Amino acid sequence: MDDVGVYVHVPFCExxxxxxxxxxxxxxxxxxxxEADYVAALLRELASRRDAFADRRLATIYLGGGTPSLLRPxxxxxxxxxxxxxxPGEPEExxxxxxxxxxxxxxxxHFRAAGVDRVSLGIQSFDDTTLRRLGRAHRAEEGRRTWAACRDAGFARLSLxxxxxxxxxxxAGVERDLGAALEAAPDHLSVYELTLEPGTPFGVAASQGRLATAEEEAAVAMLERVEARLVDAGFERYEISSYARPGAESxxxxxxxxxxxxxxxxxxxxSSDPPRPGRPHGSRRQNPRALGDYLELAAGRTEAAVESLxxxxxxxxxxxxxxxxxKGLDAAAFAREFGDPPRHFFPAAIDELGALGLLAEAExxxxxxxxxxxxxxxxVFERFV
Ligand code: SF4
Known part of the structure; x- marks a missing residue:
């Protein structure tokens, strides 16, 4: 039986x-x-959308945000x-x-009793100065206390x-954060380089020269340090931003x-809807990013944007x-879906990225x-989209 993962977005943040x-x-x-209005909207949306995933076993549920822990258990x-x-079925995660x-x-x-078996904690840093500069509401001690509370609550699978x-x-600051993170002994870490997105206060400040972050080579050195240290500690970088102990991948x-x-x-x-007649590569469905518009959608008064791939x-x-x-891209699996291997469609990108030492092509x-x-x-990615 095919399966489905369900993502539930909870947009509220302190x-x-x-x-x-x-x-x-x-x-x-x-x-x-x-809270009640939002939960009711989610349930209405679920009822109206479940048929698009009919006859699929439930594989995973992920409550992300925003801050889903703002919801009551x-x-x-x-x-x-x-x-x-x-x-049908028991979710694996x-x-x-x-x-x-x-x-x-x-x-x-209570979250655990409700059926949550994995927590991803947004600690971000164990250094108060860094947290303050990031504009985060919490401080390092609060992060540590919450981490300990997750352990006490019995969550075996913990990511930070x-x-x-x-x-x-x-x-040196990255080194200190890594040391503190390893001391916390998670089975999974997500490590992101700060990006300055246009339109955010940081993005605006950077474009006006009021905010500086690490130069590219300095950021690369930090990411290399992260990889070396975590791999040395027994984690695998199984995805660009994700490190896991064996078996603890998300x-x-x-x-x-x-x-x-x-x-x-x-x-x-x-949503990534599965392929169906007329949509052999499936479709993407994007819900509105404004709360009022989403509530209208869930009430059935508007339609989401759907793109057939x-x-x-x-x-x-x-x-x-x-x-x-x-693992990268398996050429045979790609050819099964699209008729030809990747080189047939992207010869220039593969050659140029190969020459820059960014991409490896197997025989x-x-x-x-x-x-x-x-x-x-x-x-690399911008050459393929
Ligand atoms: S980065 Fe901050 S505002 Fe954005 S979802 Fe996380 S806690 Fe909320």
């Missing part, structure tokens, strides 16, 4: 971080009314129960993103997020890189998503990033 480009809504305190339980009821600044630590055991190349951060996130169907629910969520778009996506992973035409390519992955 405050919006100045670098954030996600679909979020500032909600210092989330009122019970707003009762709301999380209600959402999880509805998703489980919509699809149920993840909840948690923020140290907002989580009610005493709620963690780190940001590198934050304003003012140097290699099964939900893996679905995106493998282009497997995901039902996305909530404000700004994206052209062969060209599907090929580009297949390459760049697979290249994110350690059978399979592609993977080189060590340097992993550090400069964006310049």
């Amino acid at each position: 405050r919006v971080c100045p670098y954030c480009d996600f679909a979020v809504v500032a909600a210092r305190t989330l009122s019970p009314r707003d 009762e709301s999380v339980a209600e959402i999880l129960a509805a998703v489980r009821e919509a699809f 149920v993840t909840l993103e948690v923020n140290p600044s907002t989580v009610e630590r005493e709620r963690l055991p 997020d780190l940001i590198v190349a934050a304003p003012g951060q140097d290699l 099964r939900h996130n893996r679905r995106y890189w493998q282009r497997r169907p995901v039902l996305g629910l909530g404000m700004g969520a994206v 052209t062969p060209e778009a599907a090929r580009g996506e297949a390459v760049f998503l697979a290249l994110r992973t350690r 059978d035409g399979s592609l993977s990033l080189t060590a340097r390519g992993r550090m400069l992955s964006d310049s």
